Amino acid sequence: xxxxxxxxxKPLLIGSSLIALLMLMMLISLFYTxxxxxxxxxxxxxxxxxxxxxxxxxxxxxxxxSRIMKGSQTAFLIGLxxxxxxxxxxxxxxxxxxxFGGWLDEVIMRLMDALLAxxxxxxxxxxxxxxxxxxxxxxxxxxxxxxxxxxxxARSGFMQYKEFDFVKAAIAKGAGPLRVIWYHxxxxxxxxxxxxxxxRFSGSILAEAGLSYLGxxxxxxxxxxxxxxNEAQPFMIxxxxxxxxxxxxxxxxxxxxxxxxxxxxxLYDRKS
Amino acid sequence: xxxxxxxxxxxxxxxxxVSVITFLVFQVLPGDPAQIILGVDADPQQIAxxxxxxxxxRSAGERxxxxxxxxxxxxxxxxxxxxxxxxDLLLERLPVTLSLALFSLGLTLIIGLPLGIYIARRDGKLxxxxxxxxxxxxxxxxxxxxxxxxxxxxxxxxxxxxxYGYTSWSTNPLGAIRSLFLPSLAxxxxxxxxxxxYLRNTLLDQSRMDYVxxxxxxxxxxxxxxxxxxxxxxxxxxxxxxxxxxxxxxxGSIVVENVFALPGIGNLLVSSIGARDLxxxxxxxxxxxxxxxxxxxxxxMLYKVIDPRIRLKR
Numbered sequence: 001x002x003x004x005x006x007x008x009x010k011p012l013l014i015g016s017s018l019i020a021l022l023m024l025m026m027l028i029s030l031f032y033t034x035x036x037x038x039x040x041x042x043x044x045x046x047x048x049x050x051x052x053x054x055x056x057x058x059x060x061x062x063x064x065x066s067r068i069m070k071g072s073q074t075a076f077l078i079g080l081x082x083x084x085x086x087x088x089x090x091x092x093x094x095x096x097x098x099x100f101g102g103w104l105d106e107v108i109m110r111l112m113d114a115l116l117a118x119x120x121x122x123x124x125x126x127x128x129x130x131x132x133x134x135x136x137x138x139x140x141x142x143x144x145x146x147x148x149x150x151x152x153x154a155r156s157g158f159m160q161y162k163e164f165d166f167v168k169a170a171i172a173k174g175a176g177p178l179r180v181i182w183y184h185x186x187x188x189x190x191x192x193x194x195x196x197x198x199x200r201f202s203g204s205i206l207a208e209a210g211l212s213y214l215g216x217x218x219x220x221x222x223x224x225x226x227x228x229x230n231e232a233q234p235f236m237i238x239x240x241x242x243x244x245x246x247x248x249x250x251x252x253x254x255x256x257x258x259x260x261x262x263x264x265x266x267l268y269d270r271k272s
Numbered sequence: 273x274x275x276x277x278x279x280x281x282x283x284x285x286x287x288x289x290v291s292v293i294t295f296l297v298f299q300v301l302p303g304d305p306a307q308i309i310l311g312v313d314a315d316p317q318q319i320a321x322x323x324x325x326x327x328x329x330r331s332a333g334e335r336x337x338x339x340x341x342x343x344x345x346x347x348x349x350x351x352x353x354x355x356x357x358x359x360d361l362l363l364e365r366l367p368v369t370l371s372l373a374l375f376s377l378g379l380t381l382i383i384g385l386p387l388g389i390y391i392a393r394r395d396g397k398l399x400x401x402x403x404x405x406x407x408x409x410x411x412x413x414x415x416x417x418x419x420x421x422x423x424x425x426x427x428x429x430x431x432x433x434x435x436y437g438y439t440s441w442s443t444n445p446l447g448a449i450r451s452l453f454l455p456s457l458a459x460x461x462x463x464x465x466x467x468x469x470y471l472r473n474t475l476l477d478q479s480r481m482d483y484v485x486x487x488x489x490x491x492x493x494x495x496x497x498x499x500x501x502x503x504x505x506x507x508x509x510x511x512x513x514x515x516x517x518x519x520x521x522x523x524g525s526i527v528v529e530n531v532f533a534l535p536g537i538g539n540l541l542v543s544s545i546g547a548r549d550l551x552x553x554x555x556x557x558x559x560x561x562x563x564x565x566x567x568x569x570x571x572x573m574l575y576k577v578i579d580p581r582i583r584l585k586r
Contacts, residue, residue, distance in 0.1 A: 011408075110282070114289035117561045117568075120523020126557045129545040130297055202412065209414050210527045214542050229417060233531070236420060237428055247417035255412040262408075 009267055015259025018252055026076050029069035037070040037223055038062065046239040055245045058228075059235055064242060068249055070223040075205055075253060078139055078218075082204045083197055085143025090150025091193065095181050097151065098158025109155070112148040121145075121207045128216045138217045142207055146200045153196050157189030191268040198261030202254040209250050225250050275576055283569040290565060291343075294558045295336050298550060343558070353549040361540065361552065362559065368438060369536035371448070372529065373521045376456035380463035380517060385510070387464065388471030389503065403468065410465025415524045419458035419531040426454060436533045455532045459524045463517050470513050471506070478506045508579050515571035519564045 034054075041061035049056045055064035097108040115123065127141040161167055162185065170184050211217030212226030220227065225246055232242040330338075342349065348358035391403050427435040433454050439447030478484065479502055487497045526538035533539065537556055544552040 011404075110285050110289055113282075113286050114293055117286060117290050117565045118557070119519035119560065119564050120526065122523055122526065122557060122560055125526065125541065125545070126294070126297055126553070129550065129553050130300065206412075206414055210416060213414075213416055214527060214530060216542070216545060229420070233420065236424060240424055243417075243420050243424070247414065247420065250417065251409070251413050254414075255408060258408060258412050 009263045011259040012263030012267065015256050015261075015263055018256030019260060022072055022249075022253055022256065023076070025069055026072040029066075029073060033063075033066035033069050035063035035066045037066045038221055046235060046242070049241055049245075056239065056241050058231065058239075058242060064228075064245065067223055067228060068225070068246065071225045071228065072249075072253075074135070074218055074222055074224045075208070075250075078135070078142065078208045079201045079204045079257075081139045082142035083146060083201050085140065086146030086150050086200060087193065087197055089143070090147045091154045091186075093147065094151035094154025095158050095185075098155035099162055099177060099181055099185075101159070105155070108151070112151055115144075115148045121210050124207055124211055125214075125216060128211065133211075133216050133219055135218050135222050138208060138211060141211075142204045145207065146203065149200060150193070150196055153192050154189065157192060158185055161185045161188055191264075195261050195265045195268065198257050198264060202257035202261070205250065205254050205257070276573070279569065279572050283565065286565050287562060290561045291340060291558060292336070294554060294561065295339060298554045299332060343555070348555045349551045351544075351549055351552045353544065353547045353552070358552055358555045362537070362556070365535060365537045365540050367441070368534055369522075369525055369529070369538065371441070372452055372455055372459070372525050372534065372536060373518065375449075375452050376459040376463065376521050376525075377514070377517060379456055379460040380467060381514075383460070384464045384467035385471065388468040389475070389498075391468060391472060403472070407465040407469045410462050413462065415458050415462055416527040416531050418461055419455060419528050422454045422458055423531075436531075438532075438534045451532075451534070455525075455528050455534060458528050458531075459521050462524070463520065466513060466517065466520075467510075471510065474509050475502055475506045478502045481505075508575070511571055511575055511578065515568045518567050522560055522564065 039062060041057070044053070044057050044061045045059055047053060047057045047061075053063050053065065055068060058064055058067070093108055093112075097105045118126065123145050124138070124141040127144060128137055131137045131140070158181070162180075167180060167184050170180055175184070208217055208224070209226035209229065212224045213230045215227075215230060218224035218227055228246045229243065229250075232239070232246060236243050346359060348362065350356065351358050351361055354361060391399065423435050426432045433450050437451060439451045441448045484497060484501055487501050492500075525536065526541060528534075529536045529538035530542055537560065541553060541556045544550075544556070
C-alpha cells in the first residue's frame with residue numbers, strides 16, 4: 001500500500017488523526033499539565049470552562065483539563081498493555097488450536113466459547129471482584145477478556161494457511177512447528193491481527209471506563225476517565241460540562257481506534 | 273438430527289466449562305471465607321464448624337460437584353450480607369433486569385429494523401456518510417455516559433422522565449415504563465448502530481444475488497423486489513444479532529442499572545462486590561453467563577428451523 005491509498009481512506013485518516021491528537025496530549029502530560037492534576041483549590045469549585053481552566057474545575061477545585069491529560073496516560077497504558085496480553089496469549093492459544101487441530105482444538109475452542117459467555121465487562125468484573133480493584137488487576141482482567149477474539153482470528157488463520165503448499169513445503173523440508181508458526185504463517189495473518197488489535201484497543205478503553213465508573217477499576221490517586229465520570233455524576237446538573245467533556249474524550253479515543261481498525265480492514269480487504 | 277445433537281453437546285459442554293471457570297476464579301480468593309463471615313475474633317471451633325457446614329474441609333473437586341448439585345436443585349446458597357437465600361434475592365431483582373433487557377431489545381428492533389431497511393435502500397453519498405457517522409459513534413459511545421446525556425436532556429431539561437429509581441409494574445405500570453424508558457434507550461442506541469450496520473451489509477449482499485437479477489429482468493419493480501425477495505432472505509441472519517444484542521444488553525445493563533439506581537441484578541452485583549458478598553457474586557455471574565449461553569443455543573436452533581439450508585461448519 002502506498003501513501004496515497006492511506007490518505008484516501010477517510011476512516012483511516014480520521015481515526016489516526018484522533019489517536020495522534022490524544023497521543024500528543026498524553027506525551028505532553030508526561031512533562032507538563034497546566035495545573036497539578038490532584039491540586040485542590042476550594043475557592044474555585046465547579047467553575048465553568050474559562051481561559052484559566054479550559055474545561056472548568058471539579059468539586060474539589062481541581063483543573064479538569066489537567067486531569068483529562070493525566071488520565072490519557074492511564075487510558076493508553078491500560079489499552080496497550082491489556083491488548084498486548086490478549087494478543088500474545090490469544091495468538092499462542094489460537095496457533096496451538098489451529099495448527100494442531102483435533103481434540104486439543106475442540107477443548108480450546110469450547111473454553112473460548114465459555115469465556116465469551118460472560119457478556120461485556122462481566123468477566124472483568126468477576127476477576128476484579130476476586131483479585132481486588134486497581135490498575136494492574138484491571139489490565140490483567142481486560143487482557144484476559146480480549147483473549148477469545150484474538151485466539152479465534154489466529155485459529156482460523158492457522159487452519160487456513162497450514163493447508164497451503166508453501167507451508168507444506170516448509171514442513172517437508174523439516175521445519176518444526178515453532179518455525180512454521182512463527183516464520184511461515186504468522187506474517188500472513190498479521191494484517192487481520194493488526195485490525196483486531198485496533199478494535200480490541202477501543203473495547204478495552206470502553207470496558208475500563210465502565211469498570212472504573214463502577215469503582216471496580218482504577219483507584220485514586222491514579223487518574224482515570226471512567227473514575228472521573230463517577231465523580232462527576234452527582235454534579236451533573238450543576239456542572240454538566242464536567243460529565244460532557246469527560247465522556248466526549250472517552251468517545252473520541254474509542255472512535256479513533258474503531259475507525260482505524262475499520263479503515264485498515266477495508267484496506268487489507270481491497271488489497272487481497 | 274445430527275445438527276441438533278451436536279449443538280446440544282456443545283451447549284452442555286459450554287455450560288459445564290462456564291461453571292468450572294466461575295468456580296475456579298472464586299477458589300483462588302485470598303483469605304478464608306469462614307473467617308470473613310464470622311469476623312476476626314471468632315474462635316477456632318466456630319470456624320472449624322462453619323468449615324464443615326460450608327464443605328470447606330473437602331477437596332476442590334468435591335466442592336465443585338456439591339456446588340453444581342445444589343445449584344441444579346435450586347439451592348444457590350445464602351448471601352453473607354443479607355442472610356437470605358440467594359435464590360430469593362435473585363428472584364426479587366430479576367424482573368427489573370429482565371424488563372430492562374426486553375424493553376431495550378424491543379426498542380432496538382422496532383426502531384432499528386425499519387430504520388436499517390430504509391437506510392439500506394438509499395445509496396446517496398450524504399446519507400451513507402451520515403449513516404457511517406452514526407453507526408461509528410453508536411458503537412464508540414459508552415452506554416452509561418449516553419445515559420447521563422439522556423438524563424440531562426429528557427429528565428433535567430424537559431422533565432419528561434424521572435432521573436433515577438424504579439417503579440414496579442404492580443404498583444404503577446405507567447410509572448414502570450417511565451422509569452425504564454431512559455435506561456432502555458441508553459442500551460438501545462448502540463444496538464441501533466449494530467442492527468443498521470448488519471442489515472445494510474446483508475441486504476447489500478443479497479441484492480447482488482442472481483435471483484434479484486432474475487426478478488429485475490422479469491420486470492418487477494424495485495419495491496417488490498426489496499420486500500418480497502431481498503428482505504425475506506436478508507432477515508434470516510438478523511436472528512443471529514438478536515442473540516448478540518441480548519448478551520450486549522445484559523452486559524451493558526450491569527453499568528446502566530447503576531447509573532439509574534435500578535434495583536436489578538447488575539445493581540446487586542456491584543453492591544455485593546463492595547460488601548465482599550462473594551457467594552452472591554459467584555451465583556449472579558454464573559446466572560448471567562448461563563442465560564447468555566442458553567439464548568445463543570436457542571438462537572442456533574431457531575436459525576436452523578427457519579433456514580434448513582444451514583449445515584454444521586466442518
